[in-house]
Amino acid sequence: MNEAVKERYDADFWQSRLENLVEHYRPFSVSGRNAEYIPALGKIDSSQLGICVIGSDQTMIKSGDWDVPFTLQSISKVISFTAACLTRGISYVLDRVDVEPTGDAFNSIIRLEMHKPGKPFNPMINAGALTIASILPGETAREKTDSLYSTIEKMIGKRPVINEEVFQSEWQTAHRNRALAHYLKETGFLEADVEQTLEVYLKQCAMEGSTEDIALIGMILSNDGYHPFRGEQVIPKDVAKLTKALMLTCGMYNASGKFAAFVGIPAKSGVSGGIMCAVPASLKREQPFQTGCGIGIYGPAIDECGNSVTGGMLLKHMAQEWDLSIF
Amino acid sequence: MNEAVKERYDADFWQSRLENLVEHYRPFSVSGRNAEYIPALGKIDSSQLGICVIGSDQTMIKSGDWDVPFTLQSISKVISFTAACLTRGISYVLDRVDVEPTGDAFNSIIRLEMHKPGKPFNPMINAGALTIASILPGETAREKTDSLYSTIEKMIGKRPVINEEVFQSEWQTAHRNRALAHYLKETGFLEADVEQTLEVYLKQCAMEGSTEDIALIGMILSNDGYHPFRGEQVIPKDVAKLTKALMLTCGMYNASGKFAAFVGIPAKSGVSGGIMCAVPASLKREQPFQTGCGIGIYGPAIDECGNSVTGGMLLKHMAQEWDLSIF
Amino acid sequence: MNEAVKERYDADFWQSRLENLVEHYRPFSVSGRNAEYIPALGKIDSSQLGICVIGSDQTMIKSGDWDVPFTLQSISKVISFTAACLTRGISYVLDRVDVEPTGDAFNSIIRLEMHKPGKPFNPMINAGALTIASILPGETAREKTDSLYSTIEKMIGKRPVINEEVFQSEWQTAHRNRALAHYLKETGFLEADVEQTLEVYLKQCAMEGSTEDIALIGMILSNDGYHPFRGEQVIPKDVAKLTKALMLTCGMYNASGKFAAFVGIPAKSGVSGGIMCAVPASLKREQPFQTGCGIGIYGPAIDECGNSVTGGMLLKHMAQEWDLSIF
Amino acid sequence: MNEAVKERYDADFWQSRLENLVEHYRPFSVSGRNAEYIPALGKIDSSQLGICVIGSDQTMIKSGDWDVPFTLQSISKVISFTAACLTRGISYVLDRVDVEPTGDAFNSIIRLEMHKPGKPFNPMINAGALTIASILPGETAREKTDSLYSTIEKMIGKRPVINEEVFQSEWQTAHRNRALAHYLKETGFLEADVEQTLEVYLKQCAMEGSTEDIALIGMILSNDGYHPFRGEQVIPKDVAKLTKALMLTCGMYNASGKFAAFVGIPAKSGVSGGIMCAVPASLKREQPFQTGCGIGIYGPAIDECGNSVTGGMLLKHMAQEWDLSIF
Known part of the structure; x- marks a missing residue:
């Protein structure tokens, strides 16, 4: 650039x-x-x-x-949301994730249970970001992350590097995110496998920039x-x-x-x-x-x-x- | 005008x-x-x-x-927040009301109980607006509403008319707002009497514009x-x-x-x-x-x-x- | 005795x-x-x-x-529940108060909001006890407390003494209970005025035994x-x-x-x-x-x-x- | 028998x-x-x-x-709780699971998040039962279920049969239970692997009697x-x-x-x-x-x-x- x-x-x-x-x-x-x-x-x-x-x-x-270089972590939620809108269309995305702010912690699960049918309140909290990761195009985690990398490439002219150490570390301790993902799987707001979705989500968090x-x-x-x-x-x-x-x-x-x-x-x-x-x-x-x-x-x-x-x-x-x- | x-x-x-x-x-x-x-x-x-x-x-x-002409209802929350900041200063106001959005209903009481010490999340929900009404300057409901009317006069060049029918109707059915106000009284986020605060709040809601x-x-x-x-x-x-x-x-x-x-x-x-x-x-x-x-x-x-x-x-x-x- | x-x-x-x-x-x-x-x-x-x-x-x-002698406080909830069942019948009472335990604090308001239509979960928490106080027979607080005292008299052969100091003290600081009562008034689970109900409830709490x-x-x-x-x-x-x-x-x-x-x-x-x-x-x-x-x-x-x-x-x-x- | x-x-x-x-x-x-x-x-x-x-x-x-014969489902929670107390001792068990009733749904996750540190309220709700399954003695799911079957054998003189069809069916749709288990894993109330715990828990649910x-x-x-x-x-x-x-x-x-x-x-x-x-x-x-x-x-x-x-x-x-x- x-x-x-x-x-x-x-x-x-x-x-x-x-x-x-x-x-x-x-x-x-x-x-x-x-x-x-x-x-x-x-x-x-x-x-x-x-x-x-x-x-x-x-x-x-x-x-x-x-x-x-640092890992993007939650900044990647903006990019994956954009990528999902680009590839799926806004209305498809908003049928699965709302855009309302909450006062809850980013990793909170409460609101999913309190508000039927449990649609994530926005794509900037983990619940919403997991749903977004699950609807990225592709049948495999690889294909899904690829569609994310393509969006990034369009913007910054290069594909991101994944920090493997950070990815592995988050992968092994992602209990709360796994809990959220399984919850979303049950309520129908996850369109891919739980483990596949987590791989996409944690890889996007571990992208360096x-x-x-x-x-x-x-x-x-x-x-x-x-x-x-x-x-x-x-x-x-x-x-x-x-x-x-x-x-x-x-x-x-x-x-x-x-x-x-x-x-x-x-x-x-x-x-x-x-x-x-x-x-x-x-x-x-x-x-x-x-x-x-x-x-x-x-x-x-x-x-x-x-x-x-x-x-x-x-x-x-x-x-x-x-x-x-x-x- | x-x-x-x-x-x-x-x-x-x-x-x-x-x-x-x-x-x-x-x-x-x-x-x-x-x-x-x-x-x-x-x-x-x-x-x-x-x-x-x-x-x-x-x-x-x-x-x-x-x-x-119509009653301003929640639109008045913007004006009373402004009036409170004008008369009390921003930091005094923000010590008593936060400015974070929530995904809760405007009249919800849950978050006050879940998040200690129960500071209202923002002045646009009823809990926050009641706190704001209670900190308007003045010892009586009359003085407090006066300070609100003065702020409005500065902006639109006239004092608002109160729709008495609407005020009386809301006054008599304000159970939820009374519940919120008593709750705030207990947690210390109401600086005036409950009934006084309610009079100010419901009068501001009944202002016509x-x-x-x-x-x-x-x-x-x-x-x-x-x-x-x-x-x-x-x-x-x-x-x-x-x-x-x-x-x-x-x-x-x-x-x-x-x-x-x-x-x-x-x-x-x-x-x-x-x-x-x-x-x-x-x-x-x-x-x-x-x-x-x-x-x-x-x-x-x-x-x-x-x-x-x-x-x-x-x-x-x-x-x-x-x-x-x-x- | x-x-x-x-x-x-x-x-x-x-x-x-x-x-x-x-x-x-x-x-x-x-x-x-x-x-x-x-x-x-x-x-x-x-x-x-x-x-x-x-x-x-x-x-x-x-x-x-x-x-x-000590004030009965929440022990009185058992007596008022019994008195309500005696005078109104079990089914009338249970239409207005459930009998399910909760893990919430005795003075919690959350569950009333989370579970529509807000029926109090049981008569041993304050919300339920306020509803019970409101349905005791009688048009005035005096008549309602009388019906309670009669139930007690049947059991212990004398009417209870009210500790006025405790009653006054609770009356003036009953913000949380007023919040609950107003909430119940709105949702229709209070059959008497808020202040009347509070008088009955706080008098029963101040009964000595x-x-x-x-x-x-x-x-x-x-x-x-x-x-x-x-x-x-x-x-x-x-x-x-x-x-x-x-x-x-x-x-x-x-x-x-x-x-x-x-x-x-x-x-x-x-x-x-x-x-x-x-x-x-x-x-x-x-x-x-x-x-x-x-x-x-x-x-x-x-x-x-x-x-x-x-x-x-x-x-x-x-x-x-x-x-x-x-x- | x-x-x-x-x-x-x-x-x-x-x-x-x-x-x-x-x-x-x-x-x-x-x-x-x-x-x-x-x-x-x-x-x-x-x-x-x-x-x-x-x-x-x-x-x-x-x-x-x-x-x-029918699958015991939640009835098994009584047996696993008993087995855990027999093998681990009451105080070990109660350090990990409380014995308080809640008014929440059996599969609710809310209370774990609302009440720090997220200790399950009782062993009869799924969160508590999963914790119990995780603390049964043994390093593998097999050993844990064995210790459960032994307790049953002591009482009814025979080991239970597992209904494999039911087990497989629950195993594949256990999203909510996986969410609970991962949540408990994060908060430290699960002492075994998530998948191992789920196997034990779902096997116990599928025991016939x-x-x-x-x-x-x-x-x-x-x-x-x-x-x-x-x-x-x-x-x-x-x-x-x-x-x-x-x-x-x-x-x-x-x-x-x-x-x-x-x-x-x-x-x-x-x-x-x-x-x-x-x-x-x-x-x-x-x-x-x-x-x-x-x-x-x-x-x-x-x-x-x-x-x-x-x-x-x-x-x-x-x-x-x-x-x-x-x-």
């Missing part, structure tokens, strides 16, 4: 500001801690903080540990699915809008409401410390991001909700200073 | 389009029905449909039953609290942004997620059939609404979620045709 | 054993603490422990603080409603059996299952530290309690479930040593 | 009464229907009704389809674990009492409270239509059942709670006519 993006050096001002912000917020990583249920994540240097911002005008600025990769995906979403560097509509406009709405209402775990209130950007986080943002165009904003941008952030120390501590602080600051809020 | 708005007749094209849309969607009121738990609402002509759109450039177009009134409030919110006709910042920018975020994530009852996904406008509905929208400025949109607008809608036939059936259809159509989505 | 009971002094052996047990368990009151939400209860000497056992053969043994009083009621229940001293069936047999079943399955708050498992006696406790037991006749048991007995216990230090700490220990010991279990 | 029981023909009166009752209640099977989620159960003649009563005095009466077999087990429980025909204490007294308490409070699914109230006998039902009862000795009762008895019933048409329709009616009638209630 580096080739595709002309790094416009008239962006020097913004670049320099970004570097200041990254160094300012990096030390706050001490107030969070790495996700520990995955041993491979626990070992990572918590003080890492990186960011990449890609404007639809082909501007790109980046700072800190922007090029460290850098802040540049997710910034690019975020930028495409911000641009209603149109890839300006390629000059191609890679995601239909309605799917892109739907995806951004989901990110805003459900993307930041149980802090989604507060994130919408105080940052105001469609975003999706993962427990590995990544955050992918899609900032739509805005009249109010100055150049170079007036026509919208994608932001990728990586800071592995997370808070009790599962969101990157330093990433969240950095975003809140930028949203106010750079007028990024959609509200 | 009529005096304040110059009805720009170069808006003829939009005016005419609006009229076509209103007449097109009016007959669909048959697929909903008036709220029935308030007898006064049950008697109203279900086929009414009115709309008023006010641009921050002082454009105003309106159509159908735009001037029929027209689509023009709520369109104006919506426009001010869309404009980050700046009242362009008065040239005055009537609501601080941060309060306005927070309020719009809440409307988007929690404003349309249990269809908030779907409304965000398919309409994409910060909006708040009430069971009387009103919907208040705040459409921020957008680069993508054509004149005259590029710099943002407020929309007020009234259509008393509601769906099972509590939202105006024809109002929702009309908005969805407009959002797509006029590019009103914030995403 | 003292006149009615011939204290059989051939019961010397049992008397002496009882005294040893009371003195043995009294010091364990330090592992509990008095209920504190009612100031009047907080002030009481926690080390009190008293017991009275009345056999249907007119044997009576008692020890310790057996004659200290001694261990002798509740032992006598327990003995009558154990004897299927037949009052052997009066030679009169004061409660119909089917009501007595139903009441004992409820005591066993739901009588000891959230420890009812463990109490059934390790003590095995129909019993009802109150937060003031009382426990009323109805021990049916048994072939396995020795004289003098083979034909059944009632047991009244008072020990104000309660555990986290709300049951008397020393009372529970004493009962468990007696149940094993004296073969009191119904299983 | 037939050899062990002297069928006392002075029991002619009771035998004849029993036959009348069976024929009276048999036609009521039309108000229920066979469990359908297991195809093999769906095919069975719904009008079957059989009963066997075995007194601890070695009396035995039986009538109707008493000798039809006749009304005579379960009447014998019920009789031994009623007799506090003493096997009168063998002259041997096959289950310790405390385990037997604990088991009966569990049967009374939790044995009849969500109708346990009503069954306790109107029948008053420790009993456990299964969806195949079986009911196993343990009727303790009673002073009040006439011969031949004064010293206690076990009752086995089989009637495959079940009600919406999962209990045999005709079996429940028959028991209620017998409980009243023969004074079988423990209350």
Whole structure:
């Protein structure tokens, strides 16, 4: 992608500001801690903080540990939802997963039992993401992940690498996800085998990316699915809008409401410390991001909700200073 | 307010389009029905449909039953939240009410019991709105409602009329709200007497307004609290942004997620059939609404979620045709 | 009643054993603490422990603080349920309150909302007891409490005294019970005004009795409603059996299952530290309690479930040593 | 066992009464229907009704389809709980499973999530029964089931036959049970592999027995674990009492409270239509059942709670006519 993006050096001002912000917020990583249920994540240097911002005008600025690869974890839920909509159509997908936020934990099973017939409330919680994984096209886990990788390739020009250590680690301890999947199997909201679905879901969680990769995906979403560097509509406009709405209402775990209130950007986080943002165009904003941008952030120390501590602080600051809020 | 708005007749094209849309969607009121738990609402002509759109450039177009007064019901929750933030400050308010969406019914009590210490999840559900009513400044119900009316006066230039019939009817059947209020009293999230709080809350629900009134409030919110006709910042920018975020994530009852996904406008509905929208400025949109607008809608036939059936259809159509989505 | 009971002094052996047990368990009151939400209860000497056992053969043994009056609190739920069945008939009562145990807290509101139409699960939790209070015969709170006092008079030969201090204290802090009552009013499971019902319910909770009083009621229940001293069936047999079943399955708050498992006696406790037991006749048991007995216990230090700490220990010991279990 | 029981023909009166009752209640099977989620159960003649009563005095009466073998289903939960207590000790078992009734469905997962740390509420619901299956001694499913079969052999003198068709059918559709088991695995309340535990659990559900077999087990429980025909204490007294308490409070699914109230006998039902009862000795009762008895019933048409329709009616009638209630 580096080739595709002309790094416009008239962006020097913004670049320099970004570097200041990254160094300012990096030390706050001490107030969070790495996700520990995955041993491979626990070992990572918590003080890492990186960011990449890609404007639809082909501007790109980046700072800190922007090029460290990390596993996408829940950020992949946005991609698999998009892939499902692309391949199955929105209405097929929404017959199987709703798009309503909940105040429940991401791995909660309660609502499936309380609300008949147990349709997952949205694709950003595990129950919904498992259903989405199960309806990706293909008869095997391989075919399903392939259809996911193709969607990613359309956006970032390459297929993702799977972190096998993380995948194996999650595979062996996925009791809660297996519980959810079996529950969904019973209520009819899983269209593939439980183990097959889990393989797809955990592989997507273990896909690696850098802040540049997710910034690019975020930028495409911000641009209603149109890839300006390629000059191609890679995601239909309605799917892109739907995806951004989901990110805003459900993307930041149980802090989604507060994130919408105080940052105001469609975003999706993962427990590995990544955050992918899609900032739509805005009249109010100055150049170079007036026509919208994608932001990728990586800071592995997370808070009790599962969101990157330093990433969240950095975003809140930028949203106010750079007028990024959609509200 | 009529005096304040110059009805720009170069808006003829939009005016005419609006009229076509209103007449097109009016007959669909048959697929909903008036709220029935308030007898006064049950008697109203279900086929009414009115709309008023006010641009921050002082454009105003309106159509159908735009001037029929109706009780604001849950739309008032937006106003009381704003008033509480204005008078108490955001942090005081957010210590007592969270801003997270839930998938629960608006009058649900479950989450208060399940999640210690029982802080209401957001001010758009009844539990949160009762807490908000209790913290409005003043020692008496009268003083508290006065502080609410003052906020409204700042925005629409007049104090609201209370529909006494509706107030009395709700007062006598407010068992569920009394249950919520007593529960909040026990857990310490109600700062006034239960009966006093209920009087404030039910009076605010019984405030009357027209689509023009709520369109104006919506426009001010869309404009980050700046009242362009008065040239005055009537609501601080941060309060306005927070309020719009809440409307988007929690404003349309249990269809908030779907409304965000398919309409994409910060909006708040009430069971009387009103919907208040705040459409921020957008680069993508054509004149005259590029710099943002407020929309007020009234259509008393509601769906099972509590939202105006024809109002929702009309908005969805407009959002797509006029590019009103914030995403 | 003292006149009615011939204290059989051939019961010397049992008397002496009882005294040893009371003195043995009294010091364990330090592992509990008095209920504190009612100031009047907080002030009481926690080390009190008293017991009275009345056999249907007119044997009576008692020890310790057996004659200290205490407020019946939840023990009164057994009496009001019985009174409702006596005056309204079992089927009328069971149309309004179920008899199923739950694992929820006694003051929980969740299940009312989760299980439509919100019929209280049993009369031993507050929701059910409020419904029962509302259906006692009479148009006023006075008439309803009168019908309750009459039932008590039939059993113990006197009308209860109300502890006004406790009543006033509970009346002013009954937010949770008011929440429950308003909820029940909305769902149609309250047949009287909320405030009237609360007055009846809190008066019944504030009725004073001694261990002798509740032992006598327990003995009558154990004897299927037949009052052997009066030679009169004061409660119909089917009501007595139903009441004992409820005591066993739901009588000891959230420890009812463990109490059934390790003590095995129909019993009802109150937060003031009382426990009323109805021990049916048994072939396995020795004289003098083979034909059944009632047991009244008072020990104000309660555990986290709300049951008397020393009372529970004493009962468990007696149940094993004296073969009191119904299983 | 037939050899062990002297069928006392002075029991002619009771035998004849029993036959009348069976024929009276048999036609009521039309108000229920066979469990359908297991195809093999769906095919069975719904009008079957059989009963066997075995007194601890070695009396035995039986009538109707008493000798039809059926799969024990949930009745096996009583046996596995007993086996776990026998082999692991009561306190080991109760550290892993509580003994509190709930008002939830037998296959509910909600309470595990709502109540930290998710200890199953009792061994009669699926969550608890799965935990019990996992702690049976042995490293393999085979060894675990063997320890269960040994317990049964001690009581009825033979090892049970597994209905392979039923086992296979349940094995393939056990999504809900797999969900529960994985959930328990995560929270640490499953001590064996998920699949191993499920094999044990579903095998125990598929064990076949006749009304005579379960009447014998019920009789031994009623007799506090003493096997009168063998002259041997096959289950310790405390385990037997604990088991009966569990049967009374939790044995009849969500109708346990009503069954306790109107029948008053420790009993456990299964969806195949079986009911196993343990009727303790009673002073009040006439011969031949004064010293206690076990009752086995089989009637495959079940009600919406999962209990045999005709079996429940028959028991209620017998409980009243023969004074079988423990209350």
